[in-house]
Amino acid sequence: MLVTNGTTDALRHVLAALAPGDVAVEDPGYRAAVETIRGAGRRVHDLPATEPVTDLAGLAAAYLTPAHQHPLGRVMPAPDRLAALAAARDADALLLEDDYDSEFRYDVAPVPALATLDRDRVAYLGTASKSVAPSLRLGWLVPPPRLLAAIDERRRVTHDATPWPVQRAFVALLREGYVDKVVRTARRVYAERAPRVVAALAPYAELAGTPAGMYSTWLLPEAAARRARDAAARAGFRVNLLSDYCRSARLTGLVVGFGGVSDAELDAALAVLVGALR
Numbered sequence: 001m002l003v004t005n006g007t008t009d010a011l012r013h014v015l016a017a018l019a020p021g022d023v024a025v026e027d028p029g030y031r032a033a034v035e036t037i038r039g040a041g042r043r044v045h046d047l048p049a050t051e052p053v054t055d056l057a058g059l060a061a062a063y064l065t066p067a068h069q070h071p072l073g074r075v076m077p078a079p080d081r082l083a084a085l086a087a088a089r090d091a092d093a094l095l096l097e098d099d100y101d102s103e104f105r106y107d108v109a110p111v112p113a114l115a116t117l118d119r120d121r122v123a124y125l126g127t128a129s130k131s132v133a134p135s136l137r138l139g140w141l142v143p144p145p146r147l148l149a150a151i152d153e154r155r156r157v158t159h160d161a162t163p164w165p166v167q168r169a170f171v172a173l174l175r176e177g178y179v180d181k182v183v184r185t186a187r188r189v190y191a192e193r194a195p196r197v198v199a200a201l202a203p204y205a206e207l208a209g210t211p212a213g214m215y216s217t218w219l220l221p222e223a224a225a226r227r228a229r230d231a232a233a234r235a236g237f238r239v240n241l242l243s244d245y246c247r248s249a250r251l252t253g254l255v256v257g258f259g260g261v262s263d264a265e266l267d268a269a270l271a272v273l274v275g276a277l278r
């Protein structure tokens with residue numbers, strides 16, 4: 001396992017060690033991953049996020065969020081996991097598993113990582129951005145064993161390391177039980193907030209996936225989504241348009257985060273959204 005400066009940094013390391021070739025990314029999908037892959041000089045192919053991955057022919061890798069599809073919120077079912085692994089083996093491609101928030105499940109135990117099924121076909125990317133803070137810039141990468149030496153060597157020659165004080169700080173937070181406590185508390189808080197968001201928005205929009213993590217995604221016509229987004233902005237809240245996460249996909253709606261606010265702010269934001277959608 002390698003300590004990284006977050007998911008995007010881990011992705012850069014894997015891409016630098018990987019054979020040339022285009023990379024498929026779920027569509028809609030994580031915009032930072034798309035930018036990172038393009039920044040590494042590779043073309044991005046669109047993988048419809050609502051369908052199983054069955055064909056990766058000609059691609060070097062595929063970037064997936066199996067535990068909680070970002071941003072639709074779907075958990076990748078077991079048959080789809082096996083299909084993605086089979087497609088990767090057939091194409092000799094690597095699966096890049098972004099496991100960004102599996103600590104935050106409310107209904108069931110954390111979803112097991114895809115990487116547990118095949119360590120040679122999957123690079124596992126974890127992050128402290130959700131459990132501690134994105135600005136910590138700390139994550140971890142479990143690359144397939146065949147890439148480990150190349151990634152290690154490149155980091156050594158480029159003096160690329162996660163700052164030592166950040167690593168020490170995280171170790172202290174782990175040892176003192178802070179990370180466990182934050183995750184347990186946050187899980188309780190989000191488990192209570194997720195259904196509140198559902199209760200408020202369900203009369204006006206269709207929930208796209210499983211409520212998990214710190215956001216839920218709502219399908220709506222684009223005009224209604226924009227109306228709600230603009231009303232939220234006027235009230236001082238940022239809500240994202242689902243269409244901003246789409247490349248060829250034509251899904252519209254809102255991605256509503258409920259992590260970085262107080263309960264009172266969440267209620268105020270929901271009232272504004274409901275007022276705009278009613």
Ligand SMILES: Cc1ncc(COP(=O)(O)O)c(C=O)c1O
Pocket residue numbers: 005006007008009030065070098100126127128129130134138139
């Ligand atoms: C899908 C997804 N992956 C990963 C991350 C974390 O990225 P990083 O570790 O680079 O902050 C986030 C957001 O914080 C995310 O939404």
